[in-house]
Amino acid sequence: MTAPNLKVEDLHVSIEEKEILKGFGIEVKGGEIHAIMGPNGTGKSTLASALMGHPKYEVTSGKASFNGEDLFEMEVDERARAGLFLAMQYPSEISGVTNADFIRSAINAGKEEGDEISLMKFIRKMDDKMGTLEIDESFQHRYLNEGFSGGEKKRNEILQLLMLEPKIAILDEIDSGLDIDALKVVAKGINDMRSDDFGCLIITHYQRLLNYIKPDKVHVMMQGRIVKSGGPELAEKLEAQGYDWIKDELGIEDETVGQE
Amino acid sequence: MSVDTKLPFDQEYVTNFSKDRQEPQWLTSLRLSSLERAEAIDLPKPDKTNISKWNFTSFRHEKAETADTPYDSLSDKVKGLVGKEENANTILVQENGATIFSRTQEDLKKQGVIFTDLQTAVTEHSDLVEKYFMKEAVTADENRLTALHAALVNGGTFIYVPENVEVSVPLQAIYVQKGGAGLFNHVLIVAEANSSVTYFENYASENSEETVANIVAEVYAADNATVNFGAVDNLAPEVTTYVNRRGQVTGHDAKLYWSLGQMNDGNTVSDNTTYLVGEGSYADSKTVSIGRGNQSQNFTTLIKHYGKNSDGQILKHGVMKDSASSIYNGISKIEKGATKANGEQTERVLMLSEKARGDANPILLIDEDDVTAGHAASVGKIDPLQMFYLMSRGISRHEAERLIIHGFLGPVVNEIPIESVKDQLIEVIERKVY
Numbered sequence: 001m002t003a004p005n006l007k008v009e010d011l012h013v014s015i016e017e018k019e020i021l022k023g024f025g026i027e028v029k030g031g032e033i034h035a036i037m038g039p040n041g042t043g044k045s046t047l048a049s050a051l052m053g054h055p056k057y058e059v060t061s062g063k064a065s066f067n068g069e070d071l072f073e074m075e076v077d078e079r080a081r082a083g084l085f086l087a088m089q090y091p092s093e094i095s096g097v098t099n100a101d102f103i104r105s106a107i108n109a110g111k112e113e114g115d116e117i118s119l120m121k122f123i124r125k126m127d128d129k130m131g132t133l134e135i136d137e138s139f140q141h142r143y144l145n146e147g148f149s150g151g152e153k154k155r156n157e158i159l160q161l162l163m164l165e166p167k168i169a170i171l172d173e174i175d176s177g178l179d180i181d182a183l184k185v186v187a188k189g190i191n192d193m194r195s196d197d198f199g200c201l202i203i204t205h206y207q208r209l210l211n212y213i214k215p216d217k218v219h220v221m222m223q224g225r226i227v228k229s230g231g232p233e234l235a236e237k238l239e240a241q242g243y244d245w246i247k248d249e250l251g252i253e254d255e256t257v258g259q260e
Numbered sequence: 261m262s263v264d265t266k267l268p269f270d271q272e273y274v275t276n277f278s279k280d281r282q283e284p285q286w287l288t289s290l291r292l293s294s295l296e297r298a299e300a301i302d303l304p305k306p307d308k309t310n311i312s313k314w315n316f317t318s319f320r321h322e323k324a325e326t327a328d329t330p331y332d333s334l335s336d337k338v339k340g341l342v343g344k345e346e347n348a349n350t351i352l353v354q355e356n357g358a359t360i361f362s363r364t365q366e367d368l369k370k371q372g373v374i375f376t377d378l379q380t381a382v383t384e385h386s387d388l389v390e391k392y393f394m395k396e397a398v399t400a401d402e403n404r405l406t407a408l409h410a411a412l413v414n415g416g417t418f419i420y421v422p423e424n425v426e427v428s429v430p431l432q433a434i435y436v437q438k439g440g441a442g443l444f445n446h447v448l449i450v451a452e453a454n455s456s457v458t459y460f461e462n463y464a465s466e467n468s469e470e471t472v473a474n475i476v477a478e479v480y481a482a483d484n485a486t487v488n489f490g491a492v493d494n495l496a497p498e499v500t501t502y503v504n505r506r507g508q509v510t511g512h513d514a515k516l517y518w519s520l521g522q523m524n525d526g527n528t529v530s531d532n533t534t535y536l537v538g539e540g541s542y543a544d545s546k547t548v549s550i551g552r553g554n555q556s557q558n559f560t561t562l563i564k565h566y567g568k569n570s571d572g573q574i575l576k577h578g579v580m581k582d583s584a585s586s587i588y589n590g591i592s593k594i595e596k597g598a599t600k601a602n603g604e605q606t607e608r609v610l611m612l613s614e615k616a617r618g619d620a621n622p623i624l625l626i627d628e629d630d631v632t633a634g635h636a637a638s639v640g641k642i643d644p645l646q647m648f649y650l651m652s653r654g655i656s657r658h659e660a661e662r663l664i665i666h667g668f669l670g671p672v673v674n675e676i677p678i679e680s681v682k683d684q685l686i687e688v689i690e691r692k693v694y
Contacts, residue, residue, distance in 0.1 A: 052652050055644050080654035092649035096667025105663065106653035143667070160653060 003030035004067060004083060004167035004199045006051075011062035013043075013050040019060070020046040020258045022224035028168060031196040035210055035235060036203045038221035039243055041256035044203045045089060047221075048172040052086040053079055067167070081110045083167030087157035087174050093145040099156065100126065100140035103163050110164070129162040132192060134185050150177035158189045168199045175209040187212030207239035220246055222255035267317055267408070271295060274411055280323055281379055284386040287393075294400040294410035304403040304502075306529050308587045308619060309558035314527055315500045316405060319442030319471040321412055324358035326379075334361060341434050341462045341684070352377060352433045356441040357415025368427065373457075374420035375431050378446055381418035389418060392450055397478040397506035397535070405502045409444055409474045416446035421455040421485075430458040430488075430678060437495060440469030447477040451485035453511060460490030460681050463524075467496045475503040483511035483538065490681035492521040494688055497553060499526040507534035509541040512567070516542070519676040521685040522549040522559060523692055533562040536570035536601075547576040548672045548685060550692045551584030551616070560589040561605075565598040565631075574605035577672045578618060579665050579693070585617035592633055593625040603633040610668045611641050612661065658694070665693050 006028045013021035020043045028034050038044055050057040051064060053076035064071040066082055074082065094102070103126070108116040117125075126140055133155050145153050154174055161169055171190070175183055190200065190213055202215065210218075210232065218234040219226045220243070228234070228246055247255060274295050278288040303311060331345045334353070338361075342348050350368070352375070353361035359377045368375065374385060381389050394400050400410035417433045437443045443463075451457055463473065473495055481487050487507075495501055501524050507516040516534055534543040545561050563572030574590045592603030603626075609618030622635035642664060650660035669689060676682045 052648075054648055075657075076648060076651040077654055077656050077660075080652055086652055088649070088652075092643070092646045094646055094650070094664065094667055096670030097663050102650070102653075102663065105659060106650075106655055109654040109656065109659065164653065 002067065003196060005029050006064070006066055006084070006168045006199065006201070008051070008064045009062055011050070011064060012060045013046055014058045014060050015046065015056055015258070018258045020224055021050065022257065024062070024225045026201070026219065026226065028199045028201050030167065030199050032217065033194070033200045033202065033213060033215045035215040035218045036201065036221050036226075037205060037207070037218060037235065037238060039205060039255055042221045043224040043257050044205075044221055045172055048086055048170045048203055051170060052076065052084065077109070085161055085164060085166035085169040087161055087169065087171045089172040089176070091145050091153050091157060093143075093148075095143050095146050097144045098141050099144055102144045103160060106160070106164060125163060129159055132162065133159055133189050135159060151179070151182050154178055154186065155182065158186050162189055162193065165193070167197065168201070169193075170201045170203065172203050173205070174202070175204055175206060183209060184212055207235045210235045222246070222252055224257040227252070267295070267298065269295070269321060269412065277323065283382055284390070286386070286390050287382055290394070290400060291411045294407045297401055298404050298407035298411060301401065301404050301407060304405060304529070304531070306531070306558040306560055306587070307589050307621065309529065309556065311529055311558070315470060316408070316472055316474070316502065320440045321414065321442050324356035324414070324441070326358040327360045329360045331361070335466065337464055337466060338434060338436060341464065343680070350375065350429050350431045352417055353436070354415050354434070355436045356438060357443065357445065365429070371425045372422040373425060373427055374418060376418055378413070378416035378418050378448070385418070385420070388420060388450075389448065392448055392478065392480055394476070394478070397480065397508040398476050398504055405474055406476065406504065409446070409476050412442070412444045412474070413446045414444045416448070419449040419457065419459055421451045421457045423452040424454045426455065427457040430460060430680065432460055432680070434462045434464065436464050436466060437471070437473060437499065438466040440467065440471045442471050443473040443475065445473070445475045449477070449479045449487060449489070451479075451481045451487050453483040453485060456486040458488035458490070458678055460492075460678050462684070463491070463493045463495050465494070465496035465499055468498060470498045473499050473501040473503070475501065477505040479507040479516060481507065481509045481511055481514035481516055484513045485511055486515045488517045488519070488677055490519040490676065490678040492681060492684045492688060493524050495524045495526055497525040497555070499524065501526060501528040503528065504531045506531075507543060508537070509534060509543060510537045511541065512538040513540040514538050514542070516544070517677055518543070518545040519678055519681050520545070520547045521681065521688060522547055522557070523688045524557070525553065525555060527555055528557045530557070530559045531562075532560070533564065534572065535564050535566065536572055537566045538570070539567045540569045541567045542571045544573045545575070546672050546676060548669050548689075549578045549586065550689060551578065551580045551586045552582045552692060554583050557584070557586040558589070559586065560591070562591040562593065563603060565592075565594040565601040565603060567601070568598060569600045570598055571602045572604070575672055576607045577669050578609045579612065579668060580609065580616035580618045581612040581693070583613075583615040586619070588618070588620045589623065590621065590635065591623045591625065592635070594628050594631050594633065596627040598628050599630040601628065601631045603631070604635070606636045608637065608668070609639040610665070611639070662693060665689070
């Protein structure tokens, strides 16, 4: 098996004719954890959604390859089956579909007919991962995200991540709305995934999460592209000093993009 | 499509048909008077659906032969509905109105329970049938289709449960329509005081000719009786259906539960009405339907409250795909004097394609001050963000739609109190959606 690889080059993305990403590039490989930081409104979530194929976002130019294949030629479900995962900031609620049925369907979607996960194996794996994330037993029988609190939804995203075992995961502000205990639990789940066969792109505007998941690379996003990259020390500097020094350094007055 | 409203059947035909079935005089007379009336009175007028051009008069109508078919010789479709032979203990199967397979239990007979086809019932229990048949819940002179029904009734079932008898096994009836035959099926259920019974029916086609199903069911529930009525309708695209299921809940604290899977593939107009007459009487009507192809359907559920403290619950969920269109009318009517009555209803429609049409009309008509009532309705398209979410986990578009549809219908299907109906419904949903 070749090591996972997500490579994005000169990406431009619009929503309702408004350009949000303006020449974004990154390469994430198996074994690496990247953090994308930046103030609100700089295009971080747009990046996550566009890579997964959200119907509202239009890729106007640029390239993205996933394990050597053209990502934008693939349907949303094909991207997922190839091993791309997005932990969403605002996951949908789907009434009448239980969490367990949904996750099992998702696991089986990636398998050949006749090679589906057995019920026993599925239950054992669910129990195990729910234990890791300190999720209550009743969780799996509840309808998908329906009536879940913000924190429960986030844990559910990570539960799906652990169950589906993708090659590259994008975590879109998975830390927002989580208290410190929940944050530690989620971080533990992600750290469990760390291996050469797994790469991760963490989108956040707080350094807090990175205390528990140590990134290999940190990127700062402004005006719809990466304006500065560095190691974990960059995140610490941002935490201590904020973003203004970068704006001064680069002569940026308004870091946001596409705002009215 | 033929819109000839002139009937191809005359008095002589109907007289001979009735004589041939050795029917009592009262039924022959009802048939003849209804036939005469049919041409003079109007079609029913379901709210927001024009059925004046629908075919209600072009069909074949002839005597079908009864038979005692061995289980193994039943068609696969029927066997699928019957289930395993060893479990088929209280069941009636009719083909074009004639019984071809029936099983009942001796101890039910000993308790005085009648579970038989209508043809047998009108000869063996003539007085009892006459007392209820199209007397209150549905009458022959209501509209042209009920009149035609009375004139041409050719199949159905009679169920009678005496006082204080609780029938613990579900009674099942399967009505198969084939070869262009018109189905004029009549189900009559009488539950005496403190009795309880569960009945469920299947309508199925082995047919590809244009024809008509004109179905009436009447349920009478006396004091403290409980009736569970389940149905899975699954007639072919060529069959135009009029189905009128009514409950006359006359007894105090009597309960009637409807669980209707309305899965026909042809044009269908459905009237499901319950009259809550008894004090403290209760009705619960659950409907699930799926429209596909070009079919047009109208589902009207009406609960009419006369009794004090009566409680009526309506829940309808429908899925429309292709170019199908459906109207969902829910009506809670509370009459003056029905104090402390409660009427609740919910209608929800999910549309899967641009061309599908759905309309939900919740209506509360209240003539009494001291009551409670509520309604909710929604009509909407499948949510693209839900699709994105499911697909982002590797689930195909097809499977994602399937999950959303099951999720949408689930809250109704899961609440259905008759296990067999629930299972059959899940299977039909699976088949109809794809």
